[in-house]
Amino acid sequence: MGLKGKLIGSIEVKCGGSPIHDILHTNTHFLPNITPRVLNHFEIHEGETIKIGSVVSWKFHQDGKEIFLKEMIESVDLEKKSITWKVIGGNMLESYNSFTIITSSEYQWTTVTLMYEKKTEDTPEPLTLLNIFLTGLKDIESHLLK
Template sequence: MGLKGKLIASIEVKCEGHSIHDIVHTNTHHLPNIIPSVLNHFEIHEGETIKVGSVVSWKFNQDGKEMLLKEKIESIDLEKKSTTWKVIGGNMLELYDSFTIITSSEHQWTTVTLMYEKKTEDTPEPLTLLGVFIIGLKDIESHLLK
C-alpha cells in the first residue's frame, strides 16, 4: 500500500529553538515580513493567534507557484514548544486525504514533522513542502541573528 507517510526534518539553529518557537507561534503575523521569499500571507479565520481550535491560512511559494494551506490548530505543548496543525483546506488536500504538520523546538534544534495519507500510490512524497519549511526556518534564524 504505502499510502501513509511521515517526513521529519530537524535543523540545528544558532539562536536557540525557543526564539524560533516564539516567532512561529506567538508573533506569527510577522512571518510574511520576516520570510517574504517563502511566505506571502498569513490570516486568522477563527479564534486567536495560535490557540487550540484556531483556524489559520498561509499563502506560500513552492516551486514558483503560490500555494494555500488552511489549518486548524489541534494541540499546543508549551513545555515541549510543539504545535500540531491539521490541514483542513488548500492545495495539499488535492493530493492527500489527510495532512498534519507538527512543529517543535528544543534547545538548539527545531523540528518539522509532516504526516500524511496520499490519495493514490502515484502521489509524490511532500519533499518540496518540507524544503519550504527548511528554507523558512533558516530565514527566520538569519532574521533573529541580525
C-alpha cells in the first residue's frame, strides 16, 4: 500500500497566473532561456507547441543527476488555464510506474500537481522534483516582471 501519491505545490505570483500559463502553453520552447538554472533542454517531438497529443521532452538536473522526461500532452483547458502532461519515457519511469504533471494557473496563483505510482514502497516521494517545478515557475515570474 502507499504506492500511489499526489503532491501539490502552489505559489503566489505577482504577474498573475495567466501570463505564466501563456508561456507554458504557447512559448514553451523559450523555457530553457527563461529558467536556465532549472531547465537545460526542451524539444517538441510530435505535434505543435502544446496541443493535445503533442510529445515533448525536457532535461534538467535533480540531485546532481540529469533527468530526462518525455511527455505526451493529455489535456489542455484554456478556461481553467490547465495543462496535463503524462510522462511516457525517461528517467522518471525507472522509479515510477506512472507519472502525471498538471500545471494550472488562476488569478495570482500557479499550481503544480504531481500524481504518481511508485514501483516500490522504498521509492522516495518526488519532493525534489516538485521543488524544481516551483523554482522554474518563480524564474518565469521574474522573467515576466522584468
